[in-house]
Amino acid sequence: MEVPEQANKWLSQLSKANLKERLNRTFDRQVKLAVTGLSRSGKTVFITSLVHQLLHGLEGSHLPFFHIVSSGRLQGTKLMHHPDMHIPAFRYDPSIEQLCQESPLWPEPTSGLSQIRVAIRYQTDNALVKKVNPVNTLFVDIVDYPGEWLLDLPLLELSYEDWSMQIADMCQHEPRLSLSKDWREFMAQQDVTGQVTDETLRKASELYTEFLHRCKDRQYNMSLLQPGRFTMPGDLKGAPLLEFCPVLELPSGTTQAAESFFLIMKKRYESYKEHVVKKFYTEHFSSFDRQIVLVDMLRAFNIGHASFTDMREALNMVLRSFEYGKTGLMNKLFGLKIDRLLFAATKADHVTPNQLPNLERFLQQMLTQSYNDVIFEGVTTETLALSSVKCTQAAHTQFQGQKISCIKGVPLDSNQPIALFPGEVPTDIPLPEEWVDGRFNFVEFKPPRLTNGNGNRIPHIRLDRALEFLIGDKF
Amino acid sequence: MTTTAWATPKIFDLDAVENVEEEQKVELNYTQPVIIPADATLKTNALLMAHEPDTSDYDEWDSVDVNYAGGAAAIAPNAPTRQLDNVSLWGWLGVSLGSFLLLALVVDTALFLDEQYDNSFVLGTVFLVLITGITATALGLTYRSYNKILQLKTVSELQAEGFQLFDSQGHGRAMPYVNRVASLYLERPDMKGNLNQFYAAVTDAHHDQEVYELFTQKVMSDLDKQAYQIVVQRSKETALLTMLSQIGLLDVIFTLWRNTALVKDIATLYSGRPGFIGSFMLFGAVIQNLLYADVSEAAADGMAEILGGSVLSVMSGQMAQGLGSGVMTARVGLQAMQNCRPMPFDEKNKPRLRHVRKEIVKSMTEVFSKKDSAGTAG
Structure with a gap:
């Protein structure tokens, strides 16, 4: 079954322009x-x-x-x-x-x-x-x-259930635990198997989006934020496609309303995958x-x-x-x-x-x-x-009687250049307790002024x- | 009475046990980030400033100052190459013999001068002046050879250090090294452009291996090309002359002469004129390296010609002989390149005998076909 499907897909891609492009790439x-x-x-x-x-x-x-x-x-x-x-x-x-x-x-x-x-x-x-x-x-x-x-690409291989479990699992740990509090509390009140109003669905997805935005905040700098379009909608801003969210607990029983929270969310998730992710x-x-x-x-x-x-x-x-x-x-x-x-x-x-x-x-x-x-x-x-x-220049100086190498540049939030030793990059991944405050101070710099325009x-x-x-x- | 053959498991109190090994502790071992106070004097590498975005002056590059401000690399101490015990007896013999001869010479000269002064003041003075002149010249020559030998030593030191830098992923050791190599070429007008190019391309962000590669690319590769041309040229000459000459002894003398000249030329190209004694030492080292070279390498590279296994030998014995001596010269030349180049070759850009051989064969067949066509025309 799979082979003809593959071939079909391939044949449909085989327009004239496409073929030319493929030949070009085949011949480097x-x-x-x-x-x-x-x-x-x-x-x-x-x-x-x-x-x-x-x-x-x-x-x-x-x-x-x-x-x-x-x-x-x-x-x-x-x-x-x-x-x-x-x-x-x-x-x-x-x-x-x-x-x-x-x-x-x-x-x-x-x-x-x-x-x-x-x-x-x-x-x-x-x-x-x-x-x-x-x-x-x-x-x-x-x-x-x-x-x-x-970050949407991995969704292609995940069912709604798997994805929900993944997110629920991640929300067990800090800093997501506290950041997702609002959303989780809201979700705890919902019966995912029961009939649901549009209002509730919208509210849930809004809270989830808010949670993602908070995770993205500079202070926390979380990366694993799915779905990606929630934080950067692009041309889909405000589209109904983006109104869904995972559930924290999978419904255990088999009896659920035809228009239940879970089923609707699942449907929307699948259509997001189909129309947004797959296309991309x-x-x-x-x-x-x-x-x-x-x-x-x-x-x-x-x-x-x-x-x-x-x-x-x-x-x-x-x-x-x-x-x-x-x-x-x-x-x-x-x-x-x-x-x-x-x-x-x-x-x-x-x-x-x-x-x-x-x-x-x-x-x-x-x-x-x-x-x-x-x-x-x-x-x-x-x-x-x-x-x-x-955007920086290497330099070295005497600091507390020792020769120390440093970099010189203009930080993003000032106009005065500073010289900085930003800390050592470790060669091994430090243990959690080794990430103490003040170990690293990597400053963001302004781009250099180019003399030549x-x-x-x-x-x-x-x-x-x-x-x-x-x-x-x-x- | 029950005795068990095994020890029963027990649980001890934690405080009662002593650790055999130090308990694993997380040690915070790192340097704190520092913002340097505004009044601290900052030093940047003047030479490398050329790349920095805020530089304004291009003229700085011309006056290449090779004092790299970065941390001077500590050169790993070389293992002593000679054991004093082994040479001490022979050394003593040499030293005592030498000083005996020197003393005899001095005493003899003094007596001779004294005798001449006894005869006539003028004659004595003339001889004194002559002897002083001879001594001064001899001392001058010795000093110069000594300097040249030191130079050769520098080259071999640089080579040894270069080998260490090959695989180094570190930072900061290559620049001082490269600057030392560059100092060999600072006086040469033909290298100035290359050196400037190198200093324009290198930045403080390049790590050791990259600096090494860059210097090879910008500076050494030109020298390598020239050296290679010399080797090809000399090998062709040797091959042709050996092929054409009919007297065996003449071949030998000729080949030897070409080879010494070749070694000297290559040394001059890479690191300056080696001097009389220097060239002999160098030639000796080259030959020694050749003798101890990997047998398989030699077999793969040159023996086919020497043993007459090539296509040419089928055509003419004389030609095979020529090719054999040409390939020998090429081997000497390539070995000389390896000995004289201050930075060791890496496997990628090492000159290959195969290529030289091709050129020799080509030049010989050209002569052959010319002879042939001349013959049919005549």
């Missing part, structure tokens, strides 16, 4: 890059900087480890119109303008889906290809979207060649153990929903699966340079589970500490190595 002329990261992990800044570095690839020496550039085989780069007309284009220009203006600002966080395509023209050094076609073009497609939405997944997330996972660990460090474990859980959960080396027949034919995965610790400029190796090691430790899984599937992986826009240099850390790893082998 197109790369689809998945920029994955929870909200506030710096996806938009990363994409902006990446595109900027690529567009200015011909100038200067800012990408020494991106070999196509450093070997001088790069012929030029250009922003292209994306063939999918119904998806908004990534707002590169406004973002870069914000970064490069007189008093620079971080680009606005993303509230919807957008796409960008960069064409890279290069001279091949493959002796065979050289004879036929000395100058080739590689199209790099990048999708930007709110990180919150990623099949249109944008089912086919990628390369993936980068951006993780901002520093905020989790600042806030504490709960925030950290929550982020780890969320990331591992999200990574499970990508296809790594699955060997279905169609995948085998076209080889469309993620075969390179880069784990990147962002904001590497917020720690002192000598802590960078620790940052990388820590990230690897944190995602061991996903790491092992993808390696098992034969995916090439790497871990990097990078910074899309470097909209010019050729956005300082970065290791973006070139990220590029080399992600697309370097396609040249």
Whole structure:
């Protein structure tokens, strides 16, 4: 039964344009890059900087480890119109303008889906290809979207019952225990098997949404907030699709009203999955060649153990929903699966340079589970500490008779630069009792003032190595 | 009477037991974050400022100051390479013989001068001046060779340190090292551009391995290319001349001469002129390394030609001989590259004999076909 269904699905996708795209990708002329990261992990800044570095690839020496550039085989780069007309284009220009203006600002966080395509023209050094076609073009497609939405992907494999139990379980622990108090108290009064009014349903989902928003608060910085559209609705703002919530206890008996709380919620959950999540997944997330996972660990460090474990859980959960080396027949034919995965610790400029190796090691430790899984599937992986826009400067000074290395930058909430030793990045995951107050003080910084206006240099850390790893082998 | 063969389980009071091992305690071992007081003097790496967003001046790069402000790397002490006990007797013999000869020479000279002064003041003075001149020149030469030998030593020290840096994921050790390597090339106008490129590309965020790679990419790779060209050129010459000459002894002398010159050229390219004694030492080291090289490597790389297993040998014995000596020269050259390059090669960019061999064969077949076509034309 499953095979014809698969084939049907595949055939329906086989429009002419689609086929051309698939051929392009099969012959390495197109790369689809998945920029994955929870909200506030710096996806938009990363994409902006990446595109900027690529567009200015011909100038200067800012990408020494991106070999196509450093070997001088790069012929030029250009922003292209994306063939999918119904998806908004990534707002590169406004973002870069914000970064490069007189008093620079971080680009606005993303509230919807957008796409960008960069064409890279290069001279091949493959002796065979050289004879036929000395100058080739590689199209790099990048999708930007709110990180919150990623957390919907795991829902695809969960039934309403399973999901409810998962949420109920999570609400047993702090800080969710106290944050969800209102919602839980309201739910405790409801009879989930009985007849229910619209008013009650709305109230329940409102309280649940409020709870999610509270979890997202900077103070708590929880990551695992499902469904993702509740905190970042995008174009679905106010849509009835978003009016549901999990239940805390599954109905035990078999007798329940036809229009019971539980059944209605379950129906709405399923239609959310069907109409929102599945659409998002099949249109944008089912086919990628390369993936980068951006993780901002520093905020989790600042806030504490709960925030950290929550982020780890969320990331591992999200990574499970990508296809790594699955060997279905169609995948085998076209080889469309993620075969390179880069784990990147962002904001590497917020720690002192000598802590960078620790940052990388820590990230690897944190995602061991996903790491092992993808390696098992034969995916090439790497871990990097990078910074899309470097906004601090390394320095060192004498402090209490000892030489101490520090970073210098302008904090987000002030105009005076400070010098700071933000704490050591541990190499092993600290035990809960080791996350004491005052151990870490990772400050958020303002973007640097670029001397050259909209010019050729956005300082970065290791973006070139990220590029080399992600697309370097396609040249 | 019941005696059990096993000890019965018991429960002890917790306070009554002494731990064999220290109880596991969570120790908070970390450095507190600090906001540096505003009046503290901050030092940034002047050289690396070039990348910083708020820099205004590009001119700084030209005056490359190699004093990296970062923590100086402690060089791991090398294990003593020579045991004093083993050499002491021979050493004593050498020292005493040497001082005997020196003393005899001095005494003899003094007596000789004294004799000349007895004969005539003018003659004595002339001889004194001459002898002083000879002594001064000899001392000068010795001093210069000594300096060159020290330089060779620096290279081997740098190499040893480089090996440690290869796999280092650390931070802060590579810059001082690279600066020391760079100081070898500071005086050379042809390297200035490369060095500037390197210092423009490196940032304080690069860790050791990256700095190493970057320096290789920006500075060493150019030198490697030149050295490689020298090796190819010399190997071709040797191969052709050996192929054409008919006298065996001449071949040997010729090959030896080309090889010493080759080693010297490569040393000059990488780390400055090695000097007379220096080149001999270097040549010795190269040959020694070749002799002790991995047998399998040698077999894979060069023996096919030497034993006449190649296609060329089927065509002509003379040609096989030429190829054999060409490949030998190439091996000496590549080994010399490894000995003289201040930063050790990693496996990726190590020069390969295979490639040189291809070029030699190509140049020989070219000559062959030219000869052939000349023959048919004539």
